[in-house]
Amino acid sequence: MDSNSTGNGSAGPPGHDAAAYARREEGLSPEPLRDAAWNVAGQRASGVVLDVGSGRGGWIRRLQGNPAIERILSTDIHDAGASRLPGVEFHQCDVSRDVLPWVDTSVDWVFAIEVLEHLANPRHFVKEAFRVLRPGGHLFITTPNNDSLTARLSFLVRGYFPAFCDQDYRDSGHITPITELDARRMAVEAGFQSIDFDYPLPGRIPRSSIHWQRFLPGLRGRWWSDGLFALLTRPA
Template sequence: MTGITSPSPGLRDFYENPAVPVASGDGRTLRQARLLADALDAPGQVILDIGCGDGSAAATAAPFLAGHRLIGVDWSQDALRRARPRMGHVVRGELEHGGLPLADGCADAVLFSEILEHLVDPDQALDELRRVLRPGGHLMLSTPNLAAWYNRALLLAGVQPVFSEVSLRGIHGRPGSEVVGHLRLYTARALRSFLTASGFTDVTIKGAPFHGVPRPLRLLDRAACALPGASSILLAHARRR
């Protein structure tokens, strides 16, 4: 993910910095791709990867989505330049400032991975995703979980939860060292309610692991995926009404 809304100059420079981490790992990408592949009921479906970044996640997911047309969308020209060799079809677009340069109902599915937590106006973003989806089309969305199993323990101890940030210049009061520009965080309950209120139905939420969990705890993190409300990453599948 690089971005899909054009941020302020300071945030633009932040997200264009190639040193800024932009994904939650292959574990999330592979689980999300499998879920989408199982949901699509016919070959030749049009899938928009909105906020595709450099296309590395799409390349990881490609074996599961063979036979479908995957199109990358991002506001960053640099990201699209890097994504083109991996995806073939890319489009420059933003979720605000007039919306995506795409027709109503043009897509059978939308991938929206690790974007929601970066948005100032997530309501407008979901309105635009709903517009470009056909009725009954699939939304596959992923975002970090505020209520991840380790965050519950950290909050009880008075420690800032993982994934939350109070500054773009450094990490304060929580484990980790990577600043990634998160503005909003969701629990499974909040995400389900938000998607339903935004015009989506049949919302299901599953869990995925996070590559940043320390190695000795990764087995526990994978096990927590069986309880999506406690998993590191929330994977939401919904249909457009």
């Protein structure tokens, strides 16, 4: 999970630009999220794979355990260590505004694990991901689920989604909440036709750390999950 914005450290919202990213404690996607992402998409990946917002390379290390992956590309606004992983081609860039440094139709999979909420312009990134993907290629994204019952109640009562309070904005760089409708619109604008949503994570009861599933294990879907997963496929 990594904040992405201006690669030259120019001014921006707190937690948004490169300088702020470098100063704050590095964000890390929790392992249960990575476990779910691996089960949904990571173990299915093959060919040339691009990891966006690589941070220290936690997701890349997962991908390196997939023998079907031939080459791993990586990018982030700040090099927190991914460039030092063996066999990884790293480029530092701001995916919210920069052109991805790879040619058209050259990548089979693009992963953005907990990235979109950090971007000032996620639409630009989704369009760039579409550009570099080969026909039939996939963009897999995860982001906080702002369509859940807990998220809707938070917005109704407090005026913001749970992962987008002032502290998240300032310290974690959570600046852009994404809903399923937002993700679908961005995908269609970019040219994706196949868009599959999944909600494999549990969801917290409002104002607690307890999950709904502790009492009702069968609860599934976007109303009862803290995470939105989406698999976007470029037409073949």
